[in-house]
Amino acid sequence: MDVAILTRMAEQIELNIPVHEDTYLRISEHLVKFWTPQMRSDFYQQVIANRKDFSATLNKVVDELRAKANA
């Protein structure tokens, strides 16, 4: 799937979830609940390859999800 679409989807999710200390957890939960594994994987790779293009929160989301996946 086009990573530009995934990026836009993730950014929209981030925009709509209020900013709190647990925001990254709520975004992570959302991606796990509604995105296919392939979508998540494609998005992780995109973030990891271009970390500076993504917000701190989305970077944290990806780290959180990868940590969980590897646990």
Place this chain on the structure above:
Amino acid sequence: MTVVSDPRGTMPMRSGIGEADYGTPKSDSDVLVNVTIDGQSHLVPLGTSIMRAAGEAGCDIPKLCATDSLQPFGSCRMCIVEIDGRKGTPASCTTPVEEGMVVRTQTAKVAKLRKGVMELYISDHPLDCLTCSANGDCELQDMAGVSGLREVRYGIGKNHLDAPTDSSNPYFSFDESKCIVCNRCVRACDEVQGTLALTIEGRGFNSKVSPGGLNFLSSECVSCGACVQACPTATLQEKSVIDLGMPTRTVETTCAYCGVGCSFNAELRGDELIRMVPTKTGGANEGHSCVKGRFAWGYASHSDRVTTPMMREKITDEWRVVSWDEAIQFTATKFKAIQEKYGDNSIGGISSSRCTNEEIFVVQKMVRAAFGNNNIDTCARVCHSPTGYGLSTTFGTSAGTQDFKSVAHSDVIVVIGANPTDAHPVFASRMKRRIRAGAKLIVIDPRKIDLVESAHIKADFHLPLQPGTNVAVINAIAHVIATEGLIDEEFVSERCDPGQFKRWRAFIELPENSPEVVAAQSGVPAQLIREAARMYAAGNNSAIYYGLGVTEHSQGSTMVMGMANLAMATGNIGREGVGINPLRGQNNVQGACDMGSFPHELSGYRHVSDNAVREQFEMLWDVKLLPDPGMRIPNMFDNAISGEFRGVFVHGEDIAQSDPNVKHVHRALESMDLVVVQDLFLNETSKFAHVFLPGTSFLEKDGTFTNAERRINRVRPVMAARNGKQEWQIVCEIAQAMGYDMHYDNAAQIMDEIAQITPTFKGVSFAMLDQVGSVQWPCNDAAPTGTPIMHIDNFVRGQGQFMETPFVPTEERSNRKFPLLLTTGRILSQYNVGAQTRRTKNTTWHTEDLLEIHESDAAMRGIVDGQKIAITSRIGETILTAHVTQRVPAGVVHTTFHHPQSGANVITTEFSDWATNCPEYKVTAVEIRPAESSAPATNTLDEVLAKV
């Protein structure tokens, strides 16, 4: 409950063969009084009319102007009785019973008077009973018999026998010569439908029923059929009855149009459907109907129906008629081949809210068990998926909180992003009844919909917000409630999560949510927002009803949560008259969602990652299920274009016309190796299909639909399936051909499996539904008779969850190039993409989709009413006819999407709800200009696409 009955019951009736008519409505009183009728003692509720009490006791009193769907009128004088201790002969319909009352209904005195009255009626009535279309179903004829009338002593004098017949309406005629001016039609239009289109014109001998205009067609009549049903003679008569004769048997079933889910008696003679008559026992409609359900069923036998399977190798080839075996084997073999080449995840299915619960359940089962993935989605994706997200997050389940009857207890009704008089007309009639009885009304909608101001209805507040600013406005309303001390603190502390409430309160009280700030964003004056908020908060029972104008936005899910916050903050949840109520667009949107046709959920809204739930399904289905969500419809399209998704089974949904940005959808469909379409007609999607599997109309289906109030209604086969198979059978055969053993003997077995595996459906079975008529889920051990109102003591999720709802403006904004905002909707006579209604006489009212444009926007562009205009967005361009009006505000244009040649979705964008990907149909930045050609917009969708 297949009812086969003799139309000649013990009493004359017109409300469906076999349905009793007690003359006046039932009393709701709990107080019983003792009354003696013709020597027999009876206990009846206080407020019951003598006529009804007698009828319920088996002592039928003659009547003409009375029918139990209408308030008593007392004009015909046929129902007179004698009451001990009272002078004269009062009308039994308008006289309520009293304790100790002694009534005599059959005395020589009243018999003589009734005979005299009947003689007067008949003296001005054509004596053509044997050739009359109502022969056998005429109350006047029956009353003449009951009264013992044998001769008419009056000679030929001044009469109405040559009065004209109005045949302008495509579905019924009005033969004035047969009218007895009983007023039932006028009262039905007032009391049942609430349109007030009919009146009695003239006085005395010259009085007559009038539709106000030149004729019925040009009047304000909405063709709901209430007047036809109420008429005791052949004056107002279905043309199908005039042409084909009286029906002889009935089958009770459920309408397949909107989410109201009206119950109907399909009345047939032999296997020929003569008419559809709404049933008084129908829980959703209680005897009422709209023009679609009552009359627009002809598509089921339309010559466009495809009844044999067809195939082709390439979409440029001609269709080839094949056997069921060949079509199913080809489908299965090709799907398997695609999976072998591209992986298990390369195929999927899309189910439809037009289909039964049983059909939808087997489609999702086929995908999960036979395809071996979770790539199943439903057309609810493009309408009410935000309802699922928003209500399950805040309340714990994806469903409206009330039954339809609840609105009768509302003191304040808020309608947001819905147009019930067009899209949910039977419920709108209930709502209008309550508003006319004094409930306050707040309409939040860019357009001046009919509820804002129509006959005897005027909204207390209309908030004409800019498309795309719903969340800002709902936040501002909540801000007023929070900052002006209007929160129901007791309810919140008892029922809701305190931590979440604290967070929400801090958020909602921020100045950015104040009406004064939001006024600039939404265009709604701050004072209007404040007054509407106070009205909602002050109501004893305040209810919110909403539609796709809420969900089809980039913040659809946020808005649903915003409304839920409002209801919790004011304690408007968990009793009659309140709640959050989605008006579902299609007949079985609720059921489609309930049945597990979202890619992340199994039936009963249980996530696929829940090991315990998945294990139950795995044990029952004897297959391993995946724990991760599958693709949503837009993911399928995107993955098709990138080459990863290669085959799809499309069950009863025309995605090539109804989904947004159809150019993108077409590219996706063209990219696939196998597109299988199951439908009634060769629709737009079938242009991209390799296999076409003919489907069944609702008149052929056996199953259930679940309406917007969670009511599970039976859908019974009225006639044999034209394609020779039920749709669930076809799906099972594909699954079997793919190697997964899926078999049922009948649809009842599918419901049994649904009940076995879905806690909220545990008590549901066909046998149970046949016994009780319908039931609202949850229906299980805890609620064996169903659940009309949810969240009474606790929320399904335990404590109510307030959610912060920051307003994030859509990226789709008007600008210099595209200065107008397009929003879309439906009209009364048509339904969705029009596949059904365009194949009926409903096209009489709507031959093409029009573009509503404010007169100032039109003048600025030199556009006049009726002119062809080009409408352009950043996605595409199409041609529509302008309708210059003040119904839309300046800066906003509106169109419907019922005709494929209009190509409304050629111009809608790829933007969608952040949480669910429900498309943002309701906001598209556009510009319009006079079309270069004055030719009508008869170009096909293909031509439009070629142009863009």
